[in-house]
Amino acid sequence: MKNTELRYREILSLKFQRFVGWFTFPVWGGMTIAAMRFGAGYRIQHLRQIRKKYREIVKENSGPILLCPNHLTMIDSAILNWSLVSVWSYLKSIKAFSWNLPEKNNFYKNPLLRSVCYFGSCIPIERGGSRDSVKKSLEKVIYLLRKGYPVTVFPEGKRSRSGRVDAEGYSYGVGRLVNMVSDCKVLCVYLRGHRQDKHSGLPSRGSRFYLDMKLIEPESIYSGLRATRDVASQIIEELQAMEQAYFATCRQ
Numbered sequence: 001m002k003n004t005e006l007r008y009r010e011i012l013s014l015k016f017q018r019f020v021g022w023f024t025f026p027v028w029g030g031m032t033i034a035a036m037r038f039g040a041g042y043r044i045q046h047l048r049q050i051r052k053k054y055r056e057i058v059k060e061n062s063g064p065i066l067l068c069p070n071h072l073t074m075i076d077s078a079i080l081n082w083s084l085v086s087v088w089s090y091l092k093s094i095k096a097f098s099w100n101l102p103e104k105n106n107f108y109k110n111p112l113l114r115s116v117c118y119f120g121s122c123i124p125i126e127r128g129g130s131r132d133s134v135k136k137s138l139e140k141v142i143y144l145l146r147k148g149y150p151v152t153v154f155p156e157g158k159r160s161r162s163g164r165v166d167a168e169g170y171s172y173g174v175g176r177l178v179n180m181v182s183d184c185k186v187l188c189v190y191l192r193g194h195r196q197d198k199h200s201g202l203p204s205r206g207s208r209f210y211l212d213m214k215l216i217e218p219e220s221i222y223s224g225l226r227a228t229r230d231v232a233s234q235i236i237e238e239l240q241a242m243e244q245a246y247f248a249t250c251r252q
Helices: 008-023 025-039 047-060 076-084 087-092 111-119 131-146 173-180 224-249
Strands: 065-069 185-193 208-216
Touching: 008 025, 008 111, 008 131, 025 076, 025 087, 025 111, 047 076, 047 208, 065 076, 065 173, 065 224, 076 185, 076 208, 131 173, 173 224, 185 224, 208 224
Parallel strands: 065 185
Antiparallel strands: 185 208
């Protein structure tokens, strides 16, 4: 994947998608947040402190930031964006909302979910798809990171079946992204509902969510595939440490 240049029409397509999502956010964003907040009864613990910390991280680091959360439910990305950025902050800045990479087979068969993904700044990626298809999705992510947009990628590659950070079957793709984008920092995010014991489609109704984050700059002394694996493993190890801290202090 040496050539990461997008065609002009592909760049225009991304910009148009972003503008449409931003312009219509009061409608679809408001409905999504209302569904989580009032329909499902979800709550984010220490929400103001979380948003303040995230604003400070973004303000102090002008370079590319890749968000790397653990993965337990199908709506982790939605909960994460809700947790980190207020509606007002997103309306003030078109760059505030993180792009996401949902699994195409999970979200793009249903027309309604497909529409939500489009408005919600998603770039579908097909696990096990053709090499060209995956390559094109990654090229778009690299372009967005270089332009200063936050992008969310789940380093595990899939929802953890054990309910803990998967330190064995994780994907190396996140390591490739970091190595291909100069000065790319990684914001490791640990997100978990207080009733979440294993993976699920949706968090249980009435869940309260714990969120912690830490900015790291993974580097490797290796090159090629070894460097990719090394960086990916550093991110997973950080998420594991955050998980251990959660269970030591919040699940006693």
